[in-house]
Amino acid sequence: RERLEREFDLSLIATAPSVAYVAVLLDGETVRFDNPSEMPDPSRLDHIDEPMLRATLIVPAEYIGTVMDLCQSRRGELERMEYLSPERMELVYRIPLAEVVVDFFDQLK
Structure with a gap:
């Protein structure tokens, strides 16, 4: 991080990496989310695809x-x-x- 800030004159913010999941709903619709708060209502879920x-x-x-x-x-x-x-x-x-x-x-x- 320090090297990137020094060599490229950047101001970096470190965050935890995240992964996008795809929820397949009972009606066939797909919803992409990368935060648990964005997950659709579990009663509407058929399954969740994980990369x-x-x-x-x-x-x-x-x-x-x-x-x-x-x-x-x-x-x-x-x-x-x-x-x-x-x-x-x-x-x-x-x-x-x-x-x-x-x-x-x-x-x-």
Whole structure:
């Protein structure tokens, strides 16, 4: 933040990242919202679509369990795992975007 303010002469306001959801109502209408206060009346909801992403992670063998625990604690669903070598594994997860935008990468480090 300080670097951006200094180098580009910007005044920044830090906010929490948000994710847009799509509510599908019983009558078929769709409503896009990114704030819980904008969510339609639950009695009118058919379902809510949540943005998902497919994350491909190349992980050293000694961290496989830790990374899998992190992904699963963030509602991730393992789609595929494959050993690339005895020391590395590729994990492919389907995970909600809302679970990644806040601090997933900080936890992954």
